[in-house]
């Protein structure tokens with residue numbers, strides 16, 4: 001892939017080639033000078049996104065004992081490798097990439113057991129995070145995988161129960177738990193306290209209070225969650241045995 005920059009009123013194109021031969025530079029310049037130029041403007045990341053990236057990185061770093069600069073370098077490098085964007089820079093990336101980087105930081109934090117409730121629920125930046133495209137979904141899916149409450153970050157262990165929660169009532173979607181293939185109702189994870197709260201105030205108020213709602217799963221995700229939620233997805237388990245769901249990436253047998 002070529003890289004273009006403007007230096008001293010000239011467009012400088014750096015092009016990796018197999019072999020730099022005599023005359024190649026001139027040949028390429030002659031060729032490229034005759035091509036029309038297409039410019040694709042993309043929206044640069046916003047001030048708010050940039051601020052958010054730094055708030056998240058700072059809090060994340062503090063919990064791991066890294067300075068902001070150290071954690072920033074580390075996350076940028078990991079993101080660049082994971083997404084094959086080797087020239088990734090927060091200073092000049094576009095909005096879409098910035099959102100992906102924010103989601104990436106959040107997922108890494110969860111993966112490392114760092115509680116994401118970095119911002120208080122009444123902090124307006126918190127709302128802002130969850131309103132960014134796909135972040136809520138990716139966050140809830142990461143919580144489903146980790147079995148942590150997506151509201152308070154509690155982990156499922158001997159002290160706390162964190163359960164898979166059907167966003168809408170089972171009665172209104174599959175009817176019964178035996179008929180549940182995981183594909184008819186959005187899901188999220190809740191501790192007992194937040195589970196009670198959801199039922200007390202109802203899903204509309206719950207959504208308005210926390211900016212979080214259930215996410216729709218696909219067969220691959222249901223499959224990956226089977227071991228984590230042994231009492232759920234009865235119909236999916238049955239169908240899986242019967243040979244449904246062809247395209248799944250199977251895990252190794254333990």
Ligand SMILES: [Zn+2]
Pocket residue numbers: 149150151152153154190191192193194
């Ligand atoms: Zn909770």
Ligand SMILES: [Zn+2]
Pocket residue numbers: 165166195199
């Ligand atoms: Zn419930």
